[in-house]
Amino acid sequence: MSADGSSIAIAPSAAPGIAPAGNVVLEAHNIVKELGQGARKTRALKGVSLSLNPGELTLLMGPSGSGKTTLLSILGCILTPTEGTLCIASRPTAGLSPEELARLRRRHIGFIFQSYNLFPTLTAEENVRIALDVRGERGSDAIVRAQRALQQVGLRHKLKSYPANLSGGEQQRVAVARALVGAPSVMLADEPTAALDSENGVAVMQLLSEIAKDASRAVLAVTHDPRTIPFANRVLRIEDGLIVGEERRAEGVETVHQLARNRKRKANA
């Protein structure tokens, strides 16, 4: 039983944040981040260590101001840590220039934002394609890949729709397709369900848990929404700039998504 009372069995881990040794795609060690200057300087992160394994959906949960988003920004190479080391796809990020960090992001990281951050003047297909465009991937192949990514999130019929004509859930699925299309090693999601109603929130979490099954990709979602826990393989708790706990799904225990799918299958049978 989890701390949130979820019915999914999650076992506590001995070393919070550190995944069992395996093909780790992201590894952060003793990350410290100071924000502000002078008297206003604060330590948002006080020595966070964590690693992400492919094939897993990890949730990062904690109260407001606990350092979730700061940690996500550092793991996404958007902010640089004051202290500590970060390796993405075995590549240390220390000493990289902003342009090199941008290159690392476009090669290895996919982002999903709370407010979707779609380009209002571009269609759904163009919004997805732009993630390939920044990588220099253009032409008909990019169009086909963008369309496939939208198909994967169930929006094949909305290719030419502008964000203003899509529901919140659809917009977030476009954002997921955009993060997915570049086949990143790590997908980082910031409060992916916060702006969605319950039904759309579940749909997006189902999508993320499906994506996380890819053996070459790890998904980390920052959230404070307890409804998302059943979809996770692993839950990290952060408080006051430190990882204070980790719960891992016990072997053989199905996610809510899997349970629902099995129930549906049985009902159909």
Next chain:
Amino acid sequence: MTFTLAFRNLFHDRIRLAVTMVGILFSIVLVAVQLGLYLGARNIIVSMIDRSDGDLWIMAYGTKNFEEAQPINVREKFAALSTPGVAKAVPIIVSFTDWRKPTGGTTLVVAIGTDAEEGGLKPWNVVEGDVSGLGARDAVIVDKSYLSDLGLKGVGDTAQIGASRVRVAGMTDGIRSFTVTPYIFTTLTRSRSLLDMPAENVTYVLVKLAPGADVQAVRRQLREKVTDNSEVLTKAEFHDRSLNHWLFATGAGVALIGGAILGLVVGTVIVAQTLYSSTKDHINEFATLRALGSSSGYIHRVILAQAALSAVLGYALGMIIAMTVVYMSEQTPLPIIMTPGLAALLLGLTVAMCAISALSAIGKVMRIDPAVVFNR
């Protein structure tokens, strides 16, 4: 997709696009008019010198331009003719005088007296009558653009210069004066009579060299021969001196160029302001691009494409208006000139103006903290 994004950003906000276009239009039209006037003025100022068939000009020392010259002694013509390498020396009389209109009243004109059959300087673009008509008694040739200023209706009309009657024997088209004082072509003898000028005086001696003669060598020899009151200039030197006098000594050219620069500055400020505000409005999108891993160059290309699109669109619209102004100025005393070179220069200036304007927007984007994508 940089172009698509730039295009959509630009057309997304129609009001801002309109403001940008107004800025570019204002700038293009102002610069086109000012530089067109400058070119028009240049052409008019030196039209007599450029149209003359001569290599050297002998004139009163210190003469600043074609119209304002003091008399020199006609012996300078013979000094020229006695110089090796000189094929021909044509005396010309140029002087301001009063023109008494047939309809009453007087106006200032510039009388140009020279014998057309000698070559040197003769009316061009003759649209009515003939240059040979100047051989007739009292004959003068005027430009049709000054007909109403001179109180004339056309060929055959008569007027008076001093106490003498003159009759319009022909008309030219487009021979205008920078001083807006009409030119009146006549023969050397008649001009002397009309202007009451002593027989030993002329205004210029236009020297045509024999084929193969060295201009500078002949000029050196001529300088030795002419009196101290005269000087010898090459055609190019007289051309430049006239331009310098009218365009720079009087400040007219400086005003025209200054106006053009002002147009560019105002245009740049307006375009920079609108591009900056457009970038600011789309700052979250640029931050998202940065978060997606786009290089700085990619974002710069979006902004520069937006600036280039604005430039091309503004240039096209601006040139339509500028060409209308050029067309409307054709029959005015100082026509605005548009040449392919000026059109190309304007395009270059517009693109440069928009590129410079984009710098402020690029500066803004460079300061983006990509972390804002998490704070929306």
